[in-house]
Amino acid sequence: MARPAPTHPLRRTATVVATLSVAALALAGCGSSSGSEANGGAGSGKCGTTDKTTLTVGLFGTFGYKENGLYDAYEKRCPNITIKQDVVEQSADYWTRLKTRLASGSGLDDVQAIEIGFVADVVKNHASQFVNWNDVPQAADLKAEFYPWKWQQASNSSGTTTVGLGTDIGPEAMCYRKDLLEKAGLPSDPTTLAQQWSTWDGFFASAKQYADSTSKQAGSAFLDSPASVFSTAVYQGTTAYAKDDGSPDVESSDGVQNAWKLATEAAADKYTAGLEQFSPAWNKAFAGGAFATLACPTWMMGYIQGQAGDDASGTWDIAPVLPGGATNWGGSWLGVPTKAQHKAAAIAFVEWLSAKQQQVAMWTSKKQGGHFPSNSQAAADPAVSQATNSYFNDAPSGQIFGKIASEMKIPPIGLYDTQIQAAMTKELINVATKGTSPDKAWTDALAAVKQITG
Amino acid sequence: MTVLESTQELGLADDRAAGPEDTPRLRPRGRGRRRGQGKLPGARIGYVFVLPFFLVFGAFSLYPWLDTAWVSLHDVRLSTYQQQSWVGLANYRELFTSSFFWNAFANTLTIGVISTVPQLVMALGIAHLLNYRLRGRTFFRVAILMPYATSLAAATVIFLELFDSRLGLVNWALHLVHLPEVDWQGSRWPAQVAISTIITWRWTGYNALIYLAGMQSIDADLYDAAAVDGAGKWRQFLHVTLPGLRPTILFTIVVSTIGAAQIFGEPLLYHNGMPDGGTQGQYQTLGLLMYQQGWTNDRLGLASATAWTMFVIILLAVVSNLLVARWRTRGELR
Numbered sequence: 001m002a003r004p005a006p007t008h009p010l011r012r013t014a015t016v017v018a019t020l021s022v023a024a025l026a027l028a029g030c031g032s033s034s035g036s037e038a039n040g041g042a043g044s045g046k047c048g049t050t051d052k053t054t055l056t057v058g059l060f061g062t063f064g065y066k067e068n069g070l071y072d073a074y075e076k077r078c079p080n081i082t083i084k085q086d087v088v089e090q091s092a093d094y095w096t097r098l099k100t101r102l103a104s105g106s107g108l109d110d111v112q113a114i115e116i117g118f119v120a121d122v123v124k125n126h127a128s129q130f131v132n133w134n135d136v137p138q139a140a141d142l143k144a145e146f147y148p149w150k151w152q153q154a155s156n157s158s159g160t161t162t163v164g165l166g167t168d169i170g171p172e173a174m175c176y177r178k179d180l181l182e183k184a185g186l187p188s189d190p191t192t193l194a195q196q197w198s199t200w201d202g203f204f205a206s207a208k209q210y211a212d213s214t215s216k217q218a219g220s221a222f223l224d225s226p227a228s229v230f231s232t233a234v235y236q237g238t239t240a241y242a243k244d245d246g247s248p249d250v251e252s253s254d255g256v257q258n259a260w261k262l263a264t265e266a267a268a269d270k271y272t273a274g275l276e277q278f279s280p281a282w283n284k285a286f287a288g289g290a291f292a293t294l295a296c297p298t299w300m301m302g303y304i305q306g307q308a309g310d311d312a313s314g315t316w317d318i319a320p321v322l323p324g325g326a327t328n329w330g331g332s333w334l335g336v337p338t339k340a341q342h343k344a345a346a347i348a349f350v351e352w353l354s355a356k357q358q359q360v361a362m363w364t365s366k367k368q369g370g371h372f373p374s375n376s377q378a379a380a381d382p383a384v385s386q387a388t389n390s391y392f393n394d395a396p397s398g399q400i401f402g403k404i405a406s407e408m409k410i411p412p413i414g415l416y417d418t419q420i421q422a423a424m425t426k427e428l429i430n431v432a433t434k435g436t437s438p439d440k441a442w443t444d445a446l447a448a449v450k451q452i453t454g
Numbered sequence: 455m456t457v458l459e460s461t462q463e464l465g466l467a468d469d470r471a472a473g474p475e476d477t478p479r480l481r482p483r484g485r486g487r488r489r490g491q492g493k494l495p496g497a498r499i500g501y502v503f504v505l506p507f508f509l510v511f512g513a514f515s516l517y518p519w520l521d522t523a524w525v526s527l528h529d530v531r532l533s534t535y536q537q538q539s540w541v542g543l544a545n546y547r548e549l550f551t552s553s554f555f556w557n558a559f560a561n562t563l564t565i566g567v568i569s570t571v572p573q574l575v576m577a578l579g580i581a582h583l584l585n586y587r588l589r590g591r592t593f594f595r596v597a598i599l600m601p602y603a604t605s606l607a608a609a610t611v612i613f614l615e616l617f618d619s620r621l622g623l624v625n626w627a628l629h630l631v632h633l634p635e636v637d638w639q640g641s642r643w644p645a646q647v648a649i650s651t652i653i654t655w656r657w658t659g660y661n662a663l664i665y666l667a668g669m670q671s672i673d674a675d676l677y678d679a680a681a682v683d684g685a686g687k688w689r690q691f692l693h694v695t696l697p698g699l700r701p702t703i704l705f706t707i708v709v710s711t712i713g714a715a716q717i718f719g720e721p722l723l724y725h726n727g728m729p730d731g732g733t734q735g736q737y738q739t740l741g742l743l744m745y746q747q748g749w750t751n752d753r754l755g756l757a758s759a760t761a762w763t764m765f766v767i768i769l770l771a772v773v774s775n776l777l778v779a780r781w782r783t784r785g786e787l788r
Contacts, residue, residue, distance in 0.1 A: 090727075096532070096749055103535040125533050276733070279726050280614070419751060429733045433640055451554060452751045454529070 047078035048348030054082045055345055058109035060094035061087075062302075063167065063332075068365040070358055074349065081345060091115050092418070102126050108337040110346040114164045116331045117418035119154055120246050122163050124415065127156060130163040131336040136347060145356065149410040150374045154333045157245070164333025165354040166374030168362070170297030171404040172232060172329050174203075174319040175304060178393065180292040184209070184216035190395065193319040200233065200262050203323040207271035210292060221273035221291045224282060226263040226428035228272070228295040231421060233259035235327040235411055241421065242414020248453045250420060251446060255411060260424070260442065267432035274432035277425070283307050295322070297329040298401050302369030305391050317393040320400040326407040331374060360384055363398070372401050379405060416452050423448035526758035533752060545759035555760070557735050558743040559767075561646065565721070565739060566714030569650035574706060577658050578699075581665035582691060595666070598659030610652055610723035617648045642736040645724070649737055652720045657713075661706050668702030669695060704779050708772055715768045716741050740764050 057065075065071055071083040086109055088094035095118045101107045112130075114122050122130065133139055134155075143151055146166050155162040174197060181188045186206055187196070197203045210222040223229065234240045237255020242248055250256050266272055273291045275282040285291060286307035294300070296318065304316060334353065336346040352358060359378035362371045364387055373379045379402050387398035414420075427445040430436040436444075526545055528538040549555045584594055601609070616623045617638035625635045636644045676694050685693065696703075718741035721731050729746040731738025738746075740760065748757030 092750070099532045099535075099752075103532060121533050276726075281618075281620075416751075426730065426733045434734065447553065451552075451747070451753075454753055454756075 046348060047081055048345035049342065050080060052080050052082075053342050053345050054084055055111065055342055055349055056109040057083060057085045057111040057113075057349075058094070058098070059085055059087045059113045060091040060115065061089065062369055063087075063113065064362060064367065064369050064371060065353065067367045067369075068362060070353065070361065074352060077352075078348075081349070083349070091117060102129055102337075105129075105339060108339055110336065110340040110342050111350055112335050112337060113167070114154070114333045114335050116153065116413065118415075119164070119333060120242070120413050120417070121415045122335070123154065123156055123161070124246060127161045127163055129338055131338055131340075131343065131347060132160075133162040133165060134160060136351075138351075142351065142354070145354075145375045145377050147374060147376045147379075147405070149408075150331070153331075153410075153413060154335075164335035165350055167332045167334055167354065168299070168330075168359075168371035169374045169405060170299055170328050170330035171372060171401045171408060172295055172297045172322045172327055173400055173404060174293055174322065175296035175300065175392070176293040176317055176319060177289060177291075177315055178317050179315050180217055180220060180289060181210070184213035184292070186210060186213075188317070190317060190319050194321040197319055197321050197323050200229075200323045204262075204265065204271065207266065208269070211269070211271055217289060220289060221271065222293060223266060223272040224285065224291040224294040225275045225277050225425070226267040226272050226432050227277045227425040228293075229266045230259045230263035230425055230428055231329060232295045232322060232327060233262050233324055234421070235329070236324045236409065237411060240411045240413070241417045242412050244412050246412065246414050248414050248416055248420065248449075250424075250449050256424070260438075263428050264431050264438035264441070267428050268438065270432075272432050274429060276429055287312070295329070298370040298372040298397075299330060300370065301389060301392065301397065313391050314393055316391065318389075318395040318397060318400055320396075320403070322404065325409060326404040328405075328408050328410060356381065363387060372405065376405075419452045420449050423452065522758045522761050525754055526762050528755050530754040530758075531752045532748075532754055535754075538755075541755065545756045546763070548756060549759050549763060554735065554738075554743060555740075555763075558731070558738050558740045561731065561735075561737055562715060562717065562739045562741075565646050565650055565653075565717055565737065566711070568646060569653040569717070570707075570710045570714050572650075573654040573658050574661060574703075574710060576654070577661035577706070578665055578703075580658065580662040581669060582695065584662065584666055585669045595663065598662055600659070601656045602660040604656070606656070606719045607723060609656060610720055613648065613652045613655075614724065639724075639732065640734075640736075642734070645732060645737045649717075649720050649724055652724075653717065657710075661710070664706055665699060665702060668699045672698035704775070708775050711771045711775060712768055715764065715771060718742060718745070740767075 059065075066085060071085075074083060075081060088097060094113075095115070098108075098112060133142060136142070142165065143162075147169065150166040150169060151162065152159070154164045154166070174193075176188075176193070178188045186209060187193060193206075195202075196206060207222040210216060234253075234255045237253060237258060239249065239253045240255040241250055241253065267274070273285060275285055275290070286304060287309060296304075301318075305313075308316070334350045336343060336350060340346050354375060356373075356375050356378040359371075359373035359375040360381050360383050362368060363373055363378070363384050373384060378384060385398045385402050386396075388394045389397040424445050427436070427441040427448070430444075431438055431441045525538070527540065527542060529541045529544075530538045580598060584591065584598075588594065615621075617625075619625060619635070619637050619639055622638065624638065628635055638644045638648045672695065676698070677690055680690050680694050717739045721737045721739055721742055722729055722745070724737065725732055729738070729742040729750060731742050741764070744757050744760040744764065747753050747760060
């Protein structure tokens with residue numbers, strides 16, 4: 001499946017074969033969900049229950065809770081609780097499964113993760129099936145801790161219903177290979193680059209310089225993929241793929257038009273290696289040094305480290321800027337289904353996970369995968385803001401992404417952003433590698449979008 | 455299911471095979487006690503025995519089949535499954551006017567032909583060779599079935615590496631003999647050939663074994679008679695083996711046609727598990743299109759219309775296979 005906006009680095013293995021269950025096309029529609037029961041509230045005590053309870057947590061990709069010891073910490077805090085996670089590798093497969101369970105009203109975990117790619121759908125179509133966080137007793141306190149836009153993305157337009165508490169966000173900067181830029185005769189210190197790359201014009205000037213360089217590493221390109229430009233620039237518009245009400249609007253969106261112009265320029269001028277992001281070829285290219293820069297949401301740092309390996313440690317760095325203005329890529333929430341078996345315990349657990357201290361731990365722990373706090377108080381904590389990343393040449397990652405997070409512009413999100421972005425970036429690959437004209441690619445992309453929106 | 459059974463089921467058994475009229479019937483003659491009531495005790499109990507099959511068939515074939523037809527007449531998304539709106543034949547209209555459908559239809563046809571025809575011809579040749587008294591015959595028979603026993607995902611991953619445009623073994627070999635390198639992923643025909651290679655590799659041995667079984671049921675006297683008449687190995691193959699194998703061949707053609715119409719796993723894995731069949735849809739088959747419509751794009755109504763269209767296409771293909779076979783047989787009898 002397409003994965004242009006994965007919250008979490010997705011490791012690809014041969015297990016994709018799990019998607020082969022095409023025969024299940026016709027789904028048995030079972031009992032409908034009533035959903036408007038009163039929310040559980042805090043239940044009894046800090047753990048929500050005093051009974052011996054096993055909480056199931058439905059996740060996708062790598063959330064890192066288990067790896068960073070947060071389950072162990074919670075089980076120590078609440079000895080009557082055991083946490084069991086239920087992980088689907090690809091967020092798209094996870095979403096299909098969640099939809100099936102929501103439609104049938106059964107099989108839901110006590111906690112269900114919700115990704116930015118489908119949070120709008122959950123808010124629009126399934127809000128009554130999730131605990132409304134505005135109704136829990138300490139709602140106002142909780143709300144005050146999060147970035148306002150993060151809370152809003154999981155809420156309806158009037159703000160009365162909120163389906164999940166934020167986990168991480170994906171403020172973006174540019175990651176680059178110091179050694180490759182130097183070889184091509186470009187500056188490589190973050191301060192200079194931040195100045196040059198504050199606009200797309202400046203960024204493309206560097207791209208041209210790299211492309212024209214005779215000393216650059218043979219066969220390497222400035223950027224990984226036109227998607228690095230497109231998926232970033234599209235959220236710099238007043239709208240991206242959807243109108244304010246969440247209904248899809250691609251053709252007349254200023255964000256899409258500008259991003260398309262920039263990305264086709266990068267593609268046609270051979271500034272990119274023409275790789276599909278998250279493809280095996282792209283993964284291999286990290287180690288091979290086939291490109292010098294890529295758009296870098298916080299979670300991409302973990303991905304780069306995983307693909308490029310320890311040998312490349314110190315060759316990478318972060319330019320504290322995103323050409324054209326700060327935006328977000330990715331992020332998730334945790335929701336509690338109203339039909340959860342252990343609702344009160346689940347609510348207590350999600351509140352604990354989303355609290356400042358745990359979000360700080362996620363960013364600062366050794367095994368962190370670039371989960372930047374969606375809890376703004378956690379982001380302001382010195383442990384986060386003063387954090388550096390040794391893999392990225394000791395870049396002050398906490399300060400860089402904290403600043404970008406505070407400046408981000410957030411256009412409305414829609415029901416089909418993920419699929420639309422996949423269709424558009426796929427056509428950009430054709431421009432980069434097959435010589436397709438930008439106009440034909442645009443027509444084809446709109447036809448593919450029509451298939452999605454219906 | 456053995457080959458013989460399936461050929462009979464398809465009505466393909468040649469005249470030498472026993473007809474279905476000879477099926478034993480449960481007719482308990484001479485059991486006086488029940489006879490007077492005019493009832494057949496065996497008949498009722500028979501229904502009980504076949505019931506499990508029909509329960510499973512009803513739950514997993516008939517019901518989904520009918521429900522898919524019903525869903526195909528509605529605008530349905532999985533996320534809003536309870537709110538289906540009746541649209542009549544609009545999904546079918548959209549499908550038949552969509553360039554995506556005709557692209558997938560053409561791809562299914564071409565990949566089907568490229569993968570099936572060489573596959574069956576090679577299988578026939580291999581079966582013929584294995585039919586001789588070779589040293590280590592059993593080893594070869596097991597060996598040719600190995601690809602069939604290999605997991606599809608594993609096989610496709612290996613072939614992806616072989617056909618890698620930059621680092622693959624195939625392009626390296628082409629380079630060695632001074633042939634131009636080929637974009638095995640991005641270009642239409644090379645990609646379709648590569649996918650067909652995976653399918654051919656996996657299924658050739660399986661079909662060869664079926665042919666081999668068919669060949670061994672041919673009476674050895676026929677070969678002796680042909681040899682006495684002066685027929686060499688090649689003539690024996692043409693005039694004894696092939697006619698004797700006709701029902702088996704027809705069976706493999708029918709099964710391969712059905713398989714070809716449903717090609718799914720190989721092209722899916724060939725593009726990293728994405729059902730778009732390449733950046734230009736250059737190897738998107740009908741199966742992939744249906745999957746993309748239903749699960750990626752969440753449009754179950756349109757996907758159901760595709761599913762039903764595929765079903766009709768497969769039926770038409772199978773029926774035309776059978777008609778051609780019958781027409782040929784009749785032509786020969788005349």
